[in-house]
Amino acid sequence: MYKIKSAEFLAPNIKKFIIEAPKIAQKRKAGQFVIIRIDENGERIPLTIADSNIADGTITIIVQGIGKTTQELNSLSANDSIRDVVGPLGKPSHIENFGTAVSIGGGVGTAIAYPTAIALKEAGNHTISIIGGRTKEFVLLENELRAVCDEVYPTTDDGSYGYKGFVTQKLKELIDSGKKIDFVLAIGPIPMMRAIAETTRPYGIKTMVSLNPVMVDGTGMCGGCRATVDGKTVFVCVDGPEFDAHLVDFDLLIRRNRTYSKDEKTALEHTCNYDVAFEKALQGGN
Amino acid sequence: MAELTKKERMKIPRQPMPEQDGNVRSGNFKEVNLGFTEELALLEAQRCLQCPKPVCISGCPVGVNIRDFIGLISEGKYAEAAAKLKEDNALPAVCGRVCPQEEQCESKCVLGVKGEAVAIGRLERFAADFERNTLGIRTPQIKPKTGKKVAIIGSGPSGLSCAGDLIQMGHDVTVFEALHAIGGVLLYGIPEFRLPKEIVKAEVDALSKLGVDFQPNSVIGFTDTIDELLTSGYDAVFIAVGAGLPYFLNIPGENLNGVYSANEFLTRVNLMKAYRFPEFDTPVFDCKGKNVAVFGGGNTAMDAVRTSKRLGAAKANIIYRRSENELPARAEEAHHAKQEGIEFLFLANPLEFIGDKDGWLKQVKLQKMELGEPDASGRRKPVPIPGSEYLMDIDMAVIAIGNGSNPIIQKTTPDLSYTKRGNIVVDPDTMKTSKKGVFAGGDIVTGGATVILAMGAGRTAAKAIDEYLKEGK
Ligand SMILES: Cc1cc2nc3c(=O)[nH]c(=O)nc-3n(C[C@H](O)[C@H](O)[C@H](O)COP(=O)(O)OP(=O)(O)OC[C@H]3O[C@@H](n4cnc5c(N)ncnc54)[C@H](O)[C@@H]3O)c2cc1C
Ligand code: FES
Secondary structure (H helix, E strand, C coil): CEEEEEEEEEECCEEEEEEECHHHHHHCCCCCEEEEECCCCCCCEEEECCEEECCCCEEEEEEECCCHHHHHHCCCCCCCEECEEEEEECCCCCCCCCCEEEEEEECCHHHHHHHHHHHHHHCCCEEEEEEEECCHHHCCCHHHHHHHCCEEEEEECCCCCCEECCHHHHHHHHHHCCCCCCEEEEECCHHHHHHHHHHHHHHCCEEEEECCCCCCCCCCCCCCCEEEECCEEEEHHHHCCEEEHHHECHHHHHHHHCCCCCCHHHHHHCCCHHHHHHHHHHHCCC | CCCCCHHHHHHCCCCCCCECCHHHHCCCCCCCECCCCHHHHHHHHHHCCCCCCCCHHHHCCCCCCHHHHHHHHHCCCHHHHHHHHHHHCCCHHHHHHHCCHHHCHHHHCCHHHHCCCCCHHHHHHHHHHHHHHHHCCCCCCCCCCCCCEEEEECCCHHHHHHHHHHHHCCCEEEEECCCCCCCCHHHHCCCCCCCCHHHHHHHHHHHHHHCCEEECCCCECCCECHHHHHHCCCCEEEECCCCCEECCCCCCCCCCECEEEHHHHHHHHHHCCHHHCCCCCCCCCCCCCCEEEEECCCHHHHHHHHHHHHCCCCEEEEEECCCHHHCCCCHHHHHHHHHCCCEEEECEEEEEEEECCCCEEEEEEEEEEEEEEECCCCCEEEEECCCCCEEEECCEEEECCCEECCCHHHHHCCCCCECCCCCECCECCCCECCCCCEEECCHHHHCCCCHHHHHHHHHHHHHHHHHHHHHCC
């Protein structure tokens, strides 16, 4: 049993949990994840470790309630327990001093990009953070990111806060303003990550994305998490989760993630709103 | 019971295993084999000639004293028979169900020369079930505590048998398991209808009672490395992580929706209980009314195809590139599969999976094969017949062509010696690796093998670890 020490909503439907898991807290590096199972009948789902506190022996995860398990998770509060938490899994983010590094998070992806943004800063990069949210309420961790990054740009689809538009547009603006950008990390809905990949491709900027396929064991035992990168099959749980965005087959990832959405309705439930907005924008020829 | 003459004994026919009817069981996950009644067990046990020099024992990888345990059954001493079994085999209720006896002990039985071998496996199961159901698993005496600590990595049959022996020798034992539940392939691979999970649980509970400390959710390499275990108070380590890396066919279309590795399909159904979805949260491909093809011919393939049938598949096929003679699965499994309406397509090799526009599997392109010269394995090698390609409609595919070794240990413990295929190199007499205090056994050493071999390795390792702990070398 892993005890929840605190649980609070950061935005509608997005909840931050601090969980007692001393071993994992000690070991985890930016970019790694845990697999959790809420109770005896639960499924195993991967969640990125957003932060940890070695002294308290805790890890932080930030969860958007979209599927059955994440919604159930978000109904838990402090002092409740989670049956199983295993980790840290996956390869840590590859960190070096690239020069200028931009970390981009869309919706809950901001939480996933956050630890890597810190690590990039610690490695000596000039670090820029772009935070994408549908509306102001969905701009996550702005204060936390301001505390570590050199530049922070919140963006909202409706202009209710910060820059009006998508994270891709803001990124393009930065590039076009003549800023030399050496590295981009983008984490968020798949259409967003794909759009970022297309934004940086013409400029040859090294771009990494964190993939979120369906997983079971998280140790390379089942192959359920496979994706295609550079024409080759990878197991995201052990070979990733971060991959070169310019080589990822995003269509395949989207299709495989629909394996268990029985009909359009469930399919939609499994797609967060930032996703839908992006899908629409992309269809509009953006 | 009156002593029978040898002649009378030889007149008794081999007793059949009572089983659930094929049509009924293909719709449920209950155990197929129901087990011998006392009456059947007594009859079967009397068939044993109690040879002065029993050759059956030479067919058992762990040297179970077969003659004596069967002798005890024929005297009605079932609990004693179970105890006799346990002298050499930590998990007789499991082995009685899943060992390939027809290739091992029973293949050596002298009765088999002219007639049918004694049903050793069925008797083993009978004695072990009798013990569990009537007395509960009895806990043996534990030697005084030695103060030494051993870490076992992996809770499959190899890890469990090693843990059982070491705890009895007085050592403290912690078993680290990557998954949330204990049992390895016995739990996540072999289905309920062949090995009820309650049996695995009973064995694990008995080990817990003896004091074995089970730590689930511990992926060694990530959670702790082997070096960290050795420096944090463990005096020895036994690596029993199995062969957990599924091979794929590496053909186009393999990442379409509906294509699974056997590991994923079976783990979803067995470990995560997807067959009871939505009571359990984990889903699996909805097989109802669908065409399922399982590629491969081993036990895993049989387990997968029979599972798909139980999930409601309209057609469930085994597609194997060699012929029926080369089928590596146990004869009983293939026979059971046929009774359940599984179709077998031999001498066919998949070339490509074809999907619809949404990425769902719809067809497989197959090529007909014929048998050529024997290959390295001694089996005749399948060779493609040119121009024989054709399409078959399928909705789901399961790839069951074997497992390689999972690289997590190798990546995090590079100072062990490994074979080219990533298996750990050990001294077969002691299971010692190239690293001091580190032992390894089971599928991670042999590649995918059998439960009994994995258990035997755990046992050999336990003995060597005990010596190592006493002598420090
Ligand atoms: C579907 C299927 C059917 C089979 N049927 C039969 C049969 O009928 N008869 C038969 O004799 N054999 C059968 N086998 C083979 C048999 O199950 C294996 O040979 C046997 O289980 C190997 O035992 P093991 O202890 O070496 O490993 P496993 O049973 O594979 O156990 C290894 C355990 O280690 C854990 N692990 C892996 N990596 C780590 C890590 N880094 N840290 C912590 N834990 C880790 C795994 O999660 C697993 O629980 C079958 C296999 C399969 C897959
Ligand atoms: S989740 Fe099973 S191999 Fe990645």
